[in-house]
Amino acid sequence: MxxxxxxxxxxxxxxxxxxxxxxxxxxxxxxxxxxxxxxxxxxxxxxxxxxxxxxxxxxxxxxxxxxxxxxxxxxxxxxxxxxxxxxxxxxxxxxxxxxxxxxxxxxxxxxxxxxxxxxxxxxxxxxxxxxxxxxxxxxxxxxxxxxxxxxxxxxxxxxxxxxxxxxxxxxxxxxxxxxxxxxxxxxxxxxxxxxxxxxxxxxxxxxxxxxxxxxxxxxxxxxxxxxxxxxxxxxxxxxxxxxxxxxxxxNVLNPGEVAATAGTSGVIYGVSDKLAYDQQSRVNTFAHVNHTDAQKRLGILLCINGTGSLNRWAKNLFGANISYQQMNELAKQVPEGSNGLRILPFGNGAERMLNNKLVGVHFHHIDLNLHNQSHIFRAVQEGIACAFRYGLDIMRENGMKPTVIRAGKANLFLSDLFAQTFVNATGVPVELYNNDGSVGAALGAGIGAGIFNSPEEAFTGMEKIQVIEPIPGNNFEQVYQEWKILLEKQLIAEEAIEEAAREK
CATH class of the missing domain: 3.30.420.40 (ATPase, nucleotide binding domain)
Incomplete structure (x- = not known):
C-alpha cells in the first residue's frame, strides 16, 4: 500500500x-x-x-x-x-x-x-x-x-x-x-x-x-x-x-516540542497547549495538525521571510558559477564574525517579527580592501542565524523555551557551517533528521485514510542522523549583539522615514 x-x-x-x-x-x-x-x-x-x-x-x-x-x-x-x-x-x-x-x-x-x-x-x-x-x-x-x-x-x-x-x-x-x-x-x-x-x-x-x-x-x-x-x-x-x-x-506534536526549517523562508515552530499569543503579533499562533476543541494543540510560528532566498540571491550575484556546497566551503575559510561584515537579511516582504516593517537587506561595515566573495557567503549565513536568534528570543518572551530543536537535513541545514552557526547563535542543540515535506504529506495521508491509527504511529520509522551542540567558548554572542544593535538602529531609521512620509 x-x-x-x-x-x-x-x-x-x-x-x-x-x-x-x-x-x-x-x-x-x-x-x-x-x-x-x-x-x-x-x-x-x-x-x-x-x-x-x-x-x-x-x-x-x-x-x-x-x-x-x-x-x-x-x-x-x-x-x-x-x-x-x-x-x-x-x-x-x-x-x-x-x-x-x-x-x-x-x-x-x-x-x-x-x-x-x-x-x-x-x-x-x-x-x-x-x-x-x-x-x-x-x-x-x-x-x-x-x-x-x-x-x-x-x-x-x-x-x-x-x-x-x-x-x-x-x-x-x-x-x-x-x-x-x-x-x-x-x-x-x-x-x-x-x-x-x-x-x-x-x-x-x-x-x-x-x-x-x-x-x-x-x-x-x-x-x-x-x-x-x-x-x-x-x-x-x-x-x-x-x-x-x-x-x-x-513528530513535533506535543507541548514544548519545537521544529525549524530554513528554506525560502526560515521558521521556528513550537507546539503549545495554551491559547497563547504575542501582544505585538510578532510571532503567530495557529491550530496545529492535531488540534481539537477538546485537546488544544497550537503551533507558535516565528517566520523570517528571506533566508534561503537571500542565500540564493548571494549565489546569483557572487557565485553564479559555483555550487551551494562550494559556497559553503568558501565561507568556512573566513573566521567567525566574517571579519566585521554584518548583514540584515530582511529583503523578502514585510517581516511580522519586526512589526510588519519592510526593512530590506542591509550590508554593514564592508571593507573594500578586506572583504571578498567568501566573506559575503559567511556573513549571509551568520545574518540569517542572528535573525533566528532574534525571533527565538521573542518566542522565549512568550513562554516557548526549547531545550532542543528538530530540523530536516535540507535547504540551509545542509550546510554544516549554517547548522553550527544556528546552534551557536540560539544556544539550543539541533537534532537533524532525513525529513522531507512531501514525505510528511504522504504519511499524513496515511493518517487521514485510517491506514495509521495516530500521527505518532505514522512516524515510528523516523531516524535521527545528527545532533549538533553549541561549541563551548564560542564568541558568537558578541557577533549577535553587534548585529542586534545594527538592526535596532535600522528599525529606528525606518520609523523616521515612515513618519516623514506621513507628514508630507
Missing part, C-alpha cells in the same frame, strides 16, 4: 511516494529544477499563478512514476502540504480569477491593521490569537477594495493546498487549521470569526466546506486519474500548511 505526498513550495513542487508499511520513500521528484518565478508588480508585492502550481504538480507526479520503483495502481491516498497564507480565488466554474497573492506579499498590511483596531486589539488577540495583519483575510479585503470586478465573481476562496486538492478531486474543502492560518477562525467560539467576516463584509458562502484535517477531502476524478496514471477514487486525505506539516514530519 502506497501513499503519495505533494509539497507545494514557493520555489518548486516536490512529490514523494512512500510505502505505508515500511515508511520508506520509494521515489521522489521535484519540478522545476530552477526556482519558480515570483511576480512582483510593485514594491512589496508577491504573486504566483495557481495554474503553474498545478502544472508543476502533474509534472512531478509523472516524474516519480517514470522512476519505475513502484506500481502507481498501489497508491491508496494522497496528502498535500503547501506554502501558507496564499489567497486563491475561483469562480463558480472553478476557474482561477487572478494570480495568488502569496505569503510574502505585503500589500494588505493596512487592511489588517484597520481590522485589528476596529475589532479591538485585546479581542483580536484573545479570539484570533493574532492581529489580522497581512494574512489571507486581509489579502481578500485588498481584492475587495481594489479589484471589485474580480471580487464580484468569487465563488470560493482557498489556500494553495485547497486549490491543488480541487484540481485533483473537483471538491473544495478547508479545515480549522487552514482557517486559522488565514485569520478566519475564532478560537474562543470554535468557529468562523463573525468579527472578521462582519468587519470586512465577507459573505460566509465564500468559505469552503470545513472538514477535519486528517480526513477525506474528495476523491480523484476519473479524468485526472487517467491523465496521472492513478486509480480513480483515491482520497485526498490530508492537507496542511508547510510549517505544521514540517512539524508533523518531525
Amino acid at each position: 502506497l501513499l503519495l505526498g505533494i509539497d507545494i513550495g514557493t520555489s518548486s513542487v516536490k512529490v514523494s511516494v512512500v510505502d505505508a508499511v515500511s515508511q520508506k520513500t520509494l521515489a521522489s521528484a521535484q519540478f522545476p529544477d530552477t526556482e519558480s518565478p515570483i511576480i512582483s508588480l510593485q514594491l512589496g508585492w508577491a504573486e504566483q499563478s495557481p495554474d503553474m502550481w498545478w502544472e508543476q504538480t502533474q509534472q512531478a507526479i509523472q516524474m516519480c512514476h517514470a522512476k519505475g520503483t513502484y506500481n502507481p495502481d498501489d497508491v491508496a491516498a494522497i496528502g498535500i502540504a503547501y506554502q501558507m497564507h496564499g489567497l486563491v480565488l475561483v469562480d463558480k466554474d472553478q476557474q482561477v480569477l487572478r494570480n495568488s497573492i502569496i505569503w510574502c506579499d505585503s500589500r494588505a498590511v493596512e487592511y489588517g491593521d484597520k481590522a485589528f483596531e476596529a475589532i479591538g486589539e485585546e479581542k483580536s488577540l484573545s479570539h484570533l490569537l493574532n492581529s489580522p495583519g497581512n494574512f489571507t483575510a486581509a489579502k481578500l479585503a485588498w481584492v475587495k477594495a481594489n479589484e471589485p470586478e474580480i471580487y464580484a465573481q468569487i465563488d470560493k476562496i482557498m489556500l494553495p493546498g485547497d486549490f491543488i486538492a480541487m484540481k485533483l478531486t473537483g471538491s473544495i474543502t478547508t479545515s480549522k487549521s487552514a482557517l486559522s492560518e488565514g485569520i478566519f477562525y475564532d478560537f474562543k467560539e470554535n468557529g468562523l470569526s463573525e468579527d472578521v467576516m462582519r468587519f470586512f463584509g465577507f459573505d460566509e458562502a465564500l468559505i469552503p466546506t470545513v472538514n477535519e484535517l486528517f480526513s477525506p477531502h474528495g476523491t480523484i476524478t476519473q479524468e485526472i486519474a487517467s491523465s496521472l496514471r492513478l486509480k480513480a477514487g483515491i482520497p485526498v486525505a490530508y492537507k496542511a500548511g508547510d510549517q505544521p506539516n514540517n512539524a508533523l514530519s518531525l
